[in-house]
Amino acid sequence: MDPNRNQRSNNGSGTNGNGNNPPVTKTVKTATTKTTALKPAPVQAARATNTSTATASSTATNSTATNSNATNSTATNSTATNSTATNSTATNSTSATNTRTVTHRPAQTTATNNAQTSGRQNVTRTAAGAEGSARTQPRATAASTNTNATASTSGPRATASTAGAKKTAAAKTEDDPSLAYARRIAELAVQRAVLVTKTVLRSIPKKAPAGPNAPLSQKQNAGTTDGTSAAKKDNSPVTIADFAVQALLISGMRKAFPNYGFLGEETAGKLREDERMREKVWKLVQKTKLSDPACEALLGKPGGPQEMMDIIDIGASKTNAEPNKKYIIMDPVDGTSAFMEHGQYAVVLGMVENGHEIMGVVAGPNVKFDDVVLGGAKIREFDTDEDGLGTMISAVRGYGATARPVGPGELLPAVPLNRASQPPPKLDKTKPGLAKFYGLKYVDSENSPKSRWDKVQDFAGGPDKYKKALQLYSSHVRYMAMALGDRTYTQIRWPDERKKPFKPWSIWDHVGTPLIYTESGPSKVTDLHGKPLTYNEGRDMLSYYGIITADATIHKAIVDAVKVELAAEQKLVAAKKLTAAKK
Incomplete structure (x- = not known):
């Protein structure tokens, strides 16, 4: 890490342009590589073997595959087969960048140890994943279904530029496999937390917005259920979702990273004095799980109400960050006031080392992936993803950012974010x-x-x-x-x-x-x-x-x-x- 860099992305202080390394277009084995930084528990590291990554373009007209038989197509229903290599990479390339063409669904590639196939598929992602069931919706994404998959699209947000783009966290695995693993665990933990928020949101009747800055009493009268929310000392609202999410984020990350410090917004004081609210939070924590058992097994979980409250209070530490110690900092529900009115809110994890961000993951459960990420629409406060689970974006310092739709189980395909291909803003310096x-x-x-x-x-x-x-x-x-x-x-x-x-x-x-x-x-x-x-x-x-x-x-x-x-x-x-x- 270079904590003093000023011209690279560094906790908001650096500059990100076209780097020297393209996005990931090759397969790596992560579990067998020796590492010392961000080292996870061995039992979880074994999970990350034999993963393939793929990149694709939504406007590609000639799809090709390495070491395989390929069929030329229009970026849908292209087929690539490789029966001998267990770890291979299929790529679709295009020279078109920074356009707004999203007239079709890009192909989605499914990678296995013995074959790779690509074709139009439906991606399942709904709030019902909290109870283990799901409604199916088509999604415009194109990448391997493994956790490190990335895809290029021709949309204005996820560019098709690969020659100068930064490496993704998946590419980093050759240098430090634990960075990709940490990103995967954080994304899964945030994804599980989103299921909690959507469950609670369904219990809050949708009324005419009183405004995110309205008093808590107004919001309660607007339809919040009894025992769902309370006022903190500063009169800001806190809900059962805030408590449940903090418990699940800390327990989920602690299983893989037990020696890290944790900082979170909430404390369990209200739950210790309010039995009714405590029971509601505990039921949420108990019920919520990822629909993929293997993914759920990677994350920790409280064993009872008392442990749940103790875990929440781990995030209530008031100590300063210690040198050479890594911290995971979270905002379980950012924008609680807007959340209570079915507006935009976020679930956030940040990983910090020596006072500098090294990884960030944020989910906007009400941000429409297809419209905003692929279509170029603006995020609007009350234009929300009511049927799906929203959008997740993440980054590792020095290795670029990606976006993916939030799903109920395994991580869904991701697209790289690279605004460097866009024209810079211009100031009229002749004006006073x-x-x-x-x-x-x-x-x-x-x-x-x-x-x-x-x-x-x-x-x-x-x-x-x-x-x-x-x-x-x-x-x-x-x-x-x-x-x-x-x-x-x-x-x-x-x-x-x-x-x-x-x-x-x-x-x-x-x-x-x-x-x-x-x-x-x-x-x-x-x-x-x-x-x-x-x-x-x-x-x-x-x-x-x-x-x-x-x-x-x-x-x-x-x-x-x-x-x-x-x-x-x-x-x-x-x-x-x-x-x-x-x-």
Whole structure:
């Protein structure tokens, strides 16, 4: 790891462009390679043998396969057979990149030890997986069904560019097989957590939204079931999904990584005093499992209500991150207020070493994979995936980002994310002041009580232009929108100190997804002063003020403009204090 790099993706501080290594197009055996970093338990490592990876393009017209008989086709129903090699790779290539053509479903390849076949298939992924059953829906993905599969598409989000794209985590297995294994376990743990949230969501009647920032009482009156939610000390809501997800995430990851530290948003205090809520959470934890028994066996699980509460409290640690120790940080349900209204929310895991992100996994259970990832649509607060399980994106530092639909069992095929092929944003430097930034697309939350949307409005060019900003309540869904959007997307989170003193950001609100964003294309994440984020101060990010998330080509210009605005704000505050003192 290179904690000091500034021009590569590093916890939101680095730049991601076309690297020297293409996405994975070859097979590796992971369990037999010696490693010391991120080393999992041997019994789980044995699971990762003989996996094949495949890449495909949704616009390919001549499909070929290595060491096999191939049939030319139009990217559907192409067949490749290899009966002698147990680990081979089929690839479909295309020169078309960065287009919006999604007129058909790409072929899906199923890899086994003795053969590879490709053809149009239905991918099963529904919330019913929490109870072991599923409804089948067609999905537009193309890759091997093994965990490390990736696929290229011609959509604007998942590009077909392979020559300069970064390696995926699967490619990393030659150097460090445990990185790919850690990513797989984290993705499975997050996927299982999504099943919990969808189960709870079905118990909450869908009513007219009161708004993500509405009081908890309003949300309860809008249809939440008795015993499903409660108010925390800061009056923010917490649901049985928050508790159950944190219990399952920690127990799931601890089985593979028992020596890691854990930090999570929730504590079990409410469950210890509320028997009814405790029973609801325990039933959720008991019932929820992946539909694939082999995948479920890779994840740990609490053995009873008491152990469940103890596991939740493992994440309540207040100690600072120790040097040379790895931490897994989670936000079990980010955007609980929006979740309670069937809006966008996220389940997040971030892995940190020496204060720097090394892996991130986030699921948006209500983000439509086909529409957003393959079709190029924007994530909208209440345009949600009601029938499916949403979208998961993940990244390993230095090895790019991928997106896949969330499923009920084994991981579904993934597509690489590479915004480097898109044109960079352009600023009109002839315009004075903030006018040069009027052409950017802004991601914000005017409902957030923690930040000043009026400052973002100034950068956008006034109230009318600010109306075009993408409004999303969950901080991690905002990062997802930027990773899946184009390079003009920009986020400025300006702390609101007008009514009460600034409260530092919580670590779980800004970990995992900043790495995914910077790995998906040339971009940076810093505070308002341009300071790159690190994660070695415990639960609160005490040394950081606000957030700027922007393309690497314009990030410094935004930071410089923000510094001017901050200085003007400080002068105004000082003048008001002086006037008040004279009175």
